[in-house]
Amino acid sequence: MKRLLVPAVAMLVAVATASEAAERKLGTIGPPPRQSPQRQTSAESLPPLPLPATPLRRSEPKAEPSPPLFVARLKYGEYQDYMPNPGDLDNLLRHVREQLDVWYGHQMVSADEIATVHEKGGAYAMPVLYVTGYHPFELTDRQRGALRQYVLDGGMLIGDATLGSGAFADSFRREAAQMFPKRRMAVLAPDHPIYRSYYTAPTAQYFSVARGTASIVKGPPVLEGVNIAARTAIVLSPYDMTCGWDGFYAPPADARVPEAPRTKAVLPGDAVRLGINLIAYAAAERRFAKAQASTREIMGQQPQRRAAVTIGVLRHHGDWNADPNSLYQLVRLAARQTSMPVSYALRPVDAKVEQLIETPFVVMTGMDEPGLTETEIDALKRHVQAGGFLFINNTSGFARFDAGARQLIAAIMPDQKLQVVPADHELMNGLYHVREMRDAATGNPRPAGLEAVFVGGRAAVVYAPTDTLAMLKGIHDPFANAYDTESARKLALNITSYAMRH
Numbered sequence: 001m002k003r004l005l006v007p008a009v010a011m012l013v014a015v016a017t018a019s020e021a022a023e024r025k026l027g028t029i030g031p032p033p034r035q036s037p038q039r040q041t042s043a044e045s046l047p048p049l050p051l052p053a054t055p056l057r058r059s060e061p062k063a064e065p066s067p068p069l070f071v072a073r074l075k076y077g078e079y080q081d082y083m084p085n086p087g088d089l090d091n092l093l094r095h096v097r098e099q100l101d102v103w104y105g106h107q108m109v110s111a112d113e114i115a116t117v118h119e120k121g122g123a124y125a126m127p128v129l130y131v132t133g134y135h136p137f138e139l140t141d142r143q144r145g146a147l148r149q150y151v152l153d154g155g156m157l158i159g160d161a162t163l164g165s166g167a168f169a170d171s172f173r174r175e176a177a178q179m180f181p182k183r184r185m186a187v188l189a190p191d192h193p194i195y196r197s198y199y200t201a202p203t204a205q206y207f208s209v210a211r212g213t214a215s216i217v218k219g220p221p222v223l224e225g226v227n228i229a230a231r232t233a234i235v236l237s238p239y240d241m242t243c244g245w246d247g248f249y250a251p252p253a254d255a256r257v258p259e260a261p262r263t264k265a266v267l268p269g270d271a272v273r274l275g276i277n278l279i280a281y282a283a284a285e286r287r288f289a290k291a292q293a294s295t296r297e298i299m300g301q302q303p304q305r306r307a308a309v310t311i312g313v314l315r316h317h318g319d320w321n322a323d324p325n326s327l328y329q330l331v332r333l334a335a336r337q338t339s340m341p342v343s344y345a346l347r348p349v350d351a352k353v354e355q356l357i358e359t360p361f362v363v364m365t366g367m368d369e370p371g372l373t374e375t376e377i378d379a380l381k382r383h384v385q386a387g388g389f390l391f392i393n394n395t396s397g398f399a400r401f402d403a404g405a406r407q408l409i410a411a412i413m414p415d416q417k418l419q420v421v422p423a424d425h426e427l428m429n430g431l432y433h434v435r436e437m438r439d440a441a442t443g444n445p446r447p448a449g450l451e452a453v454f455v456g457g458r459a460a461v462v463y464a465p466t467d468t469l470a471m472l473k474g475i476h477d478p479f480a481n482a483y484d485t486e487s488a489r490k491l492a493l494n495i496t497s498y499a500m501r502h
Contacts, residue, residue, distance in 0.1 A: 244271025397481025
């Protein structure tokens, strides 16, 4: 009997440990989800014998039909609290239904399930994956690779730090960086489409979870994002919105899960508005995201030419390769539709003299500040002074990039100023006579608005504040400030032809 005692004790310890793990896993902050609405329907029924002449009528509740699935909650880790507020998605999608008149459903999916779909050659088709929690977490290489492919295939990954947990937010940032090591997660600019996709949300109210609602402050909303192919495909709220979606204020430290790390939370009303905007943005970008995924590197067949020209794509400290699809289409169109006997290739280059000297034609794109150093700015200045050509295109037309681009041009060419390119200039009359452009979203006429810095009559730096490359691939981002396909094609080819001739 004594020999049996040790295994029995070990088994009890194992059971206790598993129980503690399960308790951690099932710990929640918010209330359970509300019951789905039911409606009464009438039906005939057979009453107990003896039967009357006619059947009786009875009423019974009947659930509404299931809505199309749009969001999946990601289940990750063994003992992570991936669902601290069980009713958050359900409540948010009810608000979406009330405000947008669009009915979406949600489900739960594990990271391993998505990995299995990926390994079998399939694509996980859910438009949005939602990740939340307050503990730090780490994905496996298998899960991480599958989620990376999910995003590339057009999916959107949204993270929310429950209770404003810095531990969760840091884990989410690390995972995003490992999925896309060449992409930077940054705070979204105030003019980002997420802040205007349904509600105009220039401000939001936050409060310290530890000090409660007495600490409410008002300021710009704080969301972070990673851009993939001209859309924000990964979004993180470092401060709690999930409690607000669930209809209550994030609890203070002496309430539920006192050991959980916490910082700030968004007031429920603002959390709901931002949540609706996230769903509206994902829905509006869905078609664009899928099309971008299928045309990521389609260059087409280039005709045989006598010489090759390399166009440098400038690497800077912002999102320097925001829309590679459009650049591929630029070189394809240039090879097919210009009369110059050359073929074209793209090559990333740094702002260093030894690299720039090999690529006289340099293109710079982006969606936020380029943030170049003084040494890099000096290299670009020498490049332009030596006869090089710099074309800067504002991908999607964001204000943050516009300000950074203008500041950079002023630093490169301090003695000259940007000027609107006149209608009689060669840039507007090269391959095509460009007189009037059209807007990608509305089709309405609009001015070209092309700007340049001239050195001895030569346009050395050309800047397009409106996206001139986006529509070369014929796919419209609903939130981009861009020209339509025909206008973009003509102006982009004029710029390319001018660069090659000068």
